[in-house]
Amino acid sequence: MTPDSIRITDLGAPELTERQRQAIASAPCIEMREEAVLAAACQSTGLSDFGADDFRERLRIWLKSFDEDAGLGPLGRAGMFGDAVRYAASRLRFEDLVKRYPQINDIEIQRPIIVAGLPRSGTTHLVNILAADPRLRSMPLWEAMEPIPVPQEQMPGGEDPRITRTRQAWGEFETLLPYMPAMHEMSPTHVHEDIELQGLDFSTYLPEWQSRPSRWRDYYYRHDQTPHYRYGRRVLQALTWLQGPNRWVMKSPPHMENLRPLMATYPDATLVITHRDPVAVLQSAITMIAYGDRIRRHTVDLKELANYWTDRVEHLLRACVRDRDSVPADQSLDVRFDDYMADQQSVIERIYTMAGLPLTADTNARIQAYLNANPRGKHGRVVYDLKGDFGVDIAALRERFGFYYERFSLRPERIEGERP
Template identity: 45%
Template sequence: MSGGSVAAGPVPVVTDQGNLRGVSNRPAPIRIEDLVNPVLSPEIAQMMEQTAPMAEQIELSPEAVMAEATTRTGLSDFGPDGFRGPLEVLCRSLDTEADHSPMGRVSSFNQLSGFAANRLRIEQYIKDHPDALEVPVNRPIVIAGLPRTGTTHLHNLISADPELRSLPWWEAMEPVPPPEEAGTTEGRIERAKSGLAILNTAMPHYARMHEMTWDHVHEEIHLLGIDFSTMLFDCMAVMPSWRSYYKEQDQTPHYEYLKRILQVLTHQRPPRERWVLKSPQHLEQIGPLMNVFGDATVVFTHRDPVSITASFATMICYSARMSATHPVDVHGIGQWWAQLIEDMLRSCTDDRDLVAPEQSMDVLFHEFMAGDVAMVERIYDRAEQPFTPKVRAAMDAYMVDHPRDRHGRVIYDLTDFGIDPAERRKSLNFYTNRFAVQPES
């Protein structure tokens, strides 16, 4: 998952895609030593201090979130009301359970009201263009895998195909522009660049873990956020009430709203209709995913879950410096995510066969890394998507411009979070045995 706003876990980083094409000057690996007591730049520390008075005025309630969205947009029709129940639980959990700093509280409110504003504009677009809901969303290629399993690289490679439709970061943040920018993209792109520039200053090492840029292909988890029911909100804070509610609810209606948004996006920027999608959420929502996208080709990515737990816990805790109180409870956050990862892998193991063999593939990380473009060609064969010389050239060009680890690596250690690697390996044997996953340590 990639990841969001400051309060939403992993945060993308602005980089210059024209630089660092070679690997000879690759930075040396680092260990992030300030997870517990973050060292912030003076400008970020000042920004966090300035949010304290604002946080005291924030009301985390559905009414306040929706009112703010209406003020921003001048609109009031939020469309189908299935979002109201999840939003109520989410606001209450954020208000009573999240260990948020003032910056975290302000960021949470801004993110929720941003989702609500996007929803208002989407519903207005449908009123203005009712034929948008006639646009097909056929045979998407869906990548389902935990972060750090190669999903981002695979997503980027496939999205390099000019015949497929993907979701750039700027469009994920604002699917529909404000009326004065109708039919354009420049305003949304500039706002995406500005926001990411601030976050890059706050978290200069994030590119080592998960590089993203304003035009970088993004996962649809932010679109699911517009219906206020998605595991993206697990990244905002440790919120047991929210997690329990989310897991108990059938997510099919929220996947149906995701399809509604994809129809709007395709209508705005035709003609490509076949989407490439990606989110770790799909691992524990295979049933709802297939209920709505029954003709999808689903690619499941697999990697040593012990290594994944270490790297993902590091990403979440590194991001928490902007949203959590200091010192950051890295043990609590890390152990919470260790359990969430186990839960997701159990769901994947239990429900994997809900997708027919002719519509699915299992991709092991070590095999993908040994031949990434060749693996994509195999996926295309399963998905019945043409793998032409033009497609291969586009993917080869992407590989040249984006060598692996070009920003350097981070050294991960589960003991940073009070987690015993041997215990994790034993607890996760059900998954590694089921999918023949190779251990990495």
């Protein structure tokens, strides 16, 4: 253990702080009703046109899934309901904007650079490096939370109120969960996942990070995601119209299981897929989720959580292996996590070459400035124990994921509790 090591010893039996207990106690009583979500969105925006109604079925399944998740506590339920209202309100503002400015539909999205990869596999770090290039448009957290500005708030000069609100909300979140930045830093200006835009169409895997929505997960698996990728692209056109340029850099883990919908929506994209030992990914992801669950759930069942996300990660991996060769070779690049961490500059150069974008001295300087300001582990390093905390049989897990190690020639990382 080093001085900056963080070992969370109460994942399964959380010892709540007074602030955490107060936050849970003050959470409102929530009824997961479609009408309540849409009424709240209409009231907050003063708008009523949601566009095509097909999203309502998906919203109802979301809400039913949250109701069926008996482990969700009052703060967890309030959070899931609040996310649904936020997406519905953003949808209202988006549909209203396009109705007033139909030329948005003619905006071109040119040759985006899209990063896919397992959660905790370096996608966030890589996309933030690429976003340091001002020639590329990216979506920071504050814009992902509220993609369409409120018209009456648009005033010249000063900070965008959406940034202020996101900074306040994220600050409160980190106050409740102070170890979260060490696992996944997300300041208001850091680049966030583009599948937030699919949230406006109520079809992403995002609810799975804060609940166990089995009904929704199964529905999601059964349905082609292409229409929802296309809805997200329409929102991207609006964001480009509001502020260019029109060449984007984006990232999201579920692109791994949606390579065909992704490339059908962005056929000229440069796709970068990061690959990391899925056992290392799993221990990082479920430790982070379990830590957040102390305020979201009545109890934290670590075995249930490990089983859910082992299945979830396997689905991502099998879909990626199945469809990887459907992406044109001259538009795609596989990047192993250990290779990337050993020589980031080489990987970045390969991405720029494939994307047909000159890597200028100014861009290199901006990238280096980002790296200098964001060294790995700057908020401390979390010590993981997949076997000790979650009771996972690591050898069995490696055998289960063997098809993925073989397909991408991955080297296993050292895992605590694993026999040499």
